[in-house]
Amino acid sequence: MNTQLPPLSQAKAQAKRLRAELADQGTEISHAQSLELVAHQNGFRDWNAFHAAIGNRPPPAWTPGGRVEGSYLSQPFKATVVSVTMLRPGWFRLALELDEPVDVVTFDSFSNYRKRVHCVIGPLGMTQEKTSDGTPHVILEC
Known part of the structure; x- marks a missing residue:
């Protein structure tokens, strides 16, 4: 699991960029799917677990x-x-x-x-x- 987690704003921005890049390549995914993919990239089973890990720690x-x-x-x-x-x-x-x-x-x-x-x-x-x-x-x- 990644020990240097990004701030929530960065993770959401990453999901938005990922969704846009995939759309440019002809693969449409939902916002929720892009959040899940970002969570997986950071070693978490789903967005909820990733969000909890980010939200439960101070900068x-x-x-x-x-x-x-x-x-x-x-x-x-x-x-x-x-x-x-x-x-x-x-x-x-x-x-x-x-x-x-x-x-x-x-x-x-x-x-x-x-x-x-x-x-x-x-x-x-x-x-x-x-x-x-x-x-x-x-x-x-x-």
Whole structure:
């Protein structure tokens, strides 16, 4: 079995390309059949098993000890992943140890620095929680 599984978006794109290439060669297959073929190419019995394997794991950098970059309250950071818990497919609770503390206060009169951040990151690499200007609290570069 392939130990380096592609992200779900890549697997679906591969199935779409495969279907188009086969159609160009005169072989029409359904979308479901192309997904099954991609699953087989990656060593899985069917698409459901392949999808579960992809959906039940965080991106490679989102594992304990992994390194991530992004922004927290619109401030850039680099961090080490301390812990990760899957909440549901595509959604993970992360604890991040920031390399440099980030000031979470926007007032000039005082500061409050944070070195560790706990957040829930979705499939798009950002939190659902947003600041008053609509910016997600945490955005990870994927």
